[in-house]
Amino acid sequence: xxxxxxxxxxxxxxxxxxxxxxxxxxxxxxxxxxxxxxxxxxxxxxxxxxxxxxxxxxxxxxxxxxxxxxxxxxxxxxxxxxxxxxxxxxxxxxxxxxxxxxxxxxxxxxxxxxxxxxxxxxxxxxxxxxxxxxxxxxxxxxxxxxxxxxxxxxxxxxxxxxxxxxxxxxxxxxxxxxxxxxxxxxxxxxxxxxxxxxxxxxxxxxxxxxxxxxxxxxxxxxxxxxxxxxxxxxxxxxxxxxxxxxxxxxxxxxxxxxxxxxxxxxxxxxxxxxxxxxxxxxxxxxxxxxxxxxxxxxxxxxxxxxxxxxxxxxxxxxxxxxxxxxxxxxxxxxxxxxx
Numbered sequence: 001x002x003x004x005x006x007x008x009x010x011x012x013x014x015x016x017x018x019x020x021x022x023x024x025x026x027x028x029x030x031x032x033x034x035x036x037x038x039x040x041x042x043x044x045x046x047x048x049x050x051x052x053x054x055x056x057x058x059x060x061x062x063x064x065x066x067x068x069x070x071x072x073x074x075x076x077x078x079x080x081x082x083x084x085x086x087x088x089x090x091x092x093x094x095x096x097x098x099x100x101x102x103x104x105x106x107x108x109x110x111x112x113x114x115x116x117x118x119x120x121x122x123x124x125x126x127x128x129x130x131x132x133x134x135x136x137x138x139x140x141x142x143x144x145x146x147x148x149x150x151x152x153x154x155x156x157x158x159x160x161x162x163x164x165x166x167x168x169x170x171x172x173x174x175x176x177x178x179x180x181x182x183x184x185x186x187x188x189x190x191x192x193x194x195x196x197x198x199x200x201x202x203x204x205x206x207x208x209x210x211x212x213x214x215x216x217x218x219x220x221x222x223x224x225x226x227x228x229x230x231x232x233x234x235x236x237x238x239x240x241x242x243x244x245x246x247x248x249x250x251x252x253x254x255x256x257x258x259x260x261x262x263x264x265x266x267x268x269x270x271x272x273x274x275x276x277x278x279x280x281x282x283x284x285x286x287x288x289x290x291x292x293x294x295x296x297x298x299x300x301x302x303x304x305x306x307x308x309x310x311x312x313x314x315x316x317x318x319x320x321x322x323x324x325x326x327x328x329x330x331x332x333x334x335x336x337x338x339x
């Protein structure tokens with residue numbers, strides 16, 4: 001008689017047993033979760049409300065209200081985040097000599113251990129590496145304001161459309177389908193409750209009195225390229241080869257942005273130029289009031305072979321656990337003549 005016993009797997013319930021269950025257990029239920037499109041639409045509507053409220057409160061023409069809105073947005077949202085990020089970078093710069101000493105002590109270890117030690121050191125002093133990327137928060141803020149202005153101008157040309165491409169998809173909000181199709185700008189136009197602002201056609205200045213259309217003199221697109229280039233090449237950056245190549249690549253992109261924005265309404269160009277100019281002034285202010293100190297270069301040993309031998313001997317000492325003593329050579333002294 002075999003000592004092994006067969007294990008029987010449970011059979012699935014029969015069809016008549018399933019039919020006897022209540023309807024709430026036989027049907028699949030879904031919970032409505034916030035979609036990215038809903039969050040984006042909320043941000044765009046909030047940007048339109050704030051922009052329209054500032055225009056009504058100040059009574060200024062749109063040609064002045066839009067730059068003022070860009071400046072206030074920079075000072076109230078982006079600047080505090082930039083100062084917080086700058087403090088973290090300054091803390092990292094002050095910890096750089098200590099980090100270099102750890103790298104020297106762990107030069108025979110793996111890079112994973114070195115990175116773990118760096119993360120531990122930064123976390124202990126409250127300057128984690130994730131704080132270096134806080135400025136990415138301004139990207140959704142910028143896109144939401146640009147899309148709100150696009151809708152106010154009644155245009156189909158926008159920055160978000162260039163990023164998302166031409167897609168034709170239907171977006172569901174909650175349990176009902178919005179009767180809107182994603183246009184070339186990547187947004188549901190009919191879902192946005194933003195009417196066309198006709199006062200933009202008469203509240204321009206100088207050579208662009210109508211902000212609903214593109215610049216007739218083609219000056220604003222190239223001014224935009226100039227301000228973008230100023231943000232890239234007008235600030236001190238690293239001299240490393242990869243940083244220089246990155247700056248050159250971004251410079252080529254900035255040169256292309258201007259011609260691509262020829263048909264974009266002047267209102268969008270005014271906001272983009274104002275936002276870029278305020279970003280440059282903010283960067284200059286941070287460089288003057290919160291400068292990053294230069295990195296302290298590690299001391300190079302006069303005799304590298306002795307330094308390497310000392311590191312190897314210290315590693316052997318830590319592994320064996322013995323007590324090593326430095327053997328000093330006797331100092332030769334001059335002796336006088338024997339009597």
